[in-house]
Amino acid sequence: MKIAFHDVYIHPLPPDHRFPMVKYELIPQQLLREGVITAEDIFTPEPVEEEVILLTHTREYWKKLRDQELSYREQRSIGFVQSPLLTQREITIAQGTIDISSHALENGLGFNVAGGTHHAFADKGEGFCLLNDIGVAANYLLDKQKISQALVIDLDVHQGNGTAAIFENNASVYTFSMHGAHNYPFHKERSDWDVPLPDGITDGAYLQQLRTALPILVNKVRPDIVYYLSGVDILETDKLGKLKITPDGCLERDRLVFDALKRHDIPVAVVMGGGYSPRVKDVVDAHCKTFSAGIDIYGQ
Numbered sequence: 133m134k135i136a137f138h139d140v141y142i143h144p145l146p147p148d149h150r151f152p153m154v155k156y157e158l159i160p161q162q163l164l165r166e167g168v169i170t171a172e173d174i175f176t177p178e179p180v181e182e183e184v185i186l187l188t189h190t191r192e193y194w195k196k197l198r199d200q201e202l203s204y205r206e207q208r209s210i211g212f213v214q215s216p217l218l219t220q221r222e223i224t225i226a227q228g229t230i231d232i233s234s235h236a237l238e239n240g241l242g243f244n245v246a247g248g249t250h251h252a253f254a255d256k257g258e259g260f261c262l263l264n265d266i267g268v269a270a271n272y273l274l275d276k277q278k279i280s281q282a283l284v285i286d287l288d289v290h291q292g293n294g295t296a297a298i299f300e301n302n303a304s305v306y307t308f309s310m311h312g313a314h315n316y317p318f319h320k321e322r323s324d325w326d327v328p329l330p331d332g333i334t335d336g337a338y339l340q341q342l343r344t345a346l347p348i349l350v351n352k353v354r355p356d357i358v359y360y361l362s363g364v365d366i367l368e369t370d371k372l373g374k375l376k377i378t379p380d381g382c383l384e385r386d387r388l389v390f391d392a393l394k395r396h397d398i399p400v401a402v403v404m405g406g407g408y409s410p411r412v413k414d415v416v417d418a419h420c421k422t423f424s425a426g427i428d429i430y431g432q
């Protein structure tokens with residue numbers, strides 16, 4: 133098992149406390165305590181190389197990020213004040229997603245204890261996302277000819293608008309996003325397949341939609357790898373999400389995804405995405421259950 137962990141944190145916390153950075157420290161601690169993983173499973177990625185970033189992002193945007201030249205307006209749209217530390221964190225997260233993808237291709241499963249920065253576009257960041265880690269990783273594997281087809285299963289409550297736009301004209305990466313119809317982003321991009329969900333949807337109807345979609349996706353796309361964005365902001369306790377999914381429903385979602393992929397021996401790289409329940413324990417528990425479910429089903 134390989135789990136990318138990032139030891140660069142942004143302190144002090146950004147003024148917008150909706151973004152609970154602390155979860156990224158608590159998730160590995162809890163997984164170790166519960167014996168789901170061992171210390172040897174965890175690694176800290178190197179920064180991603182510039183030329184790899186440029187397979188996905190424009191040179192102009194990357195230069196702004198690297199040289200701290202984002203305008204006030206661009207920083208507002210991202211939701212963070214720019215800093216070298218923040219850029220450093222993003223470039224190790226992107227490399228983490230590359231590393232866990234490579235591990236998944238060889239061993240079936242890999243996790244990034246961060247990532248899922250799906251609101252980052254090729255030429256701009258927004259919604260707490262600067263670089264699109266799935267975009268960077270999938271383009272890297274395609275460029276190295278390690279894969280010819282990827283599938284993104286984005287189950288964060290927010291639409292994967294950046295990912296959809298990045299791969300809009302690229303048939304080698306199929307984007308699937310199931311998200312709150314009335315959640316941010318208010319202007320949605322076009323994924324290859326979008327499933328907008330009504331406010332207040334509960335476990336039964338939610339899981340039924342997913343149960344229907346998964347076999348269709350697997351058979352139609354026949355991916356060499358899946359990127360699973362397992363945001364837990366679908367929970368009823370979430371401050372930003374408008375759905376009403378219970379912790380059990382969230383775990384069942386994860387199990388459905390892993391079961392459907394394992395049945396066809398499809399490698400899966402899991403990235404965390406969002407989670408904004410007021411009690412950080414709810415967020416950390418739900419993320420940790422994603423790890424347990426994956427490790428259980430993939431038998432690692």
Ligand SMILES: [Zn+2]
Pocket residue numbers: 288289290363365405406407
């Ligand atoms: Zn989200």
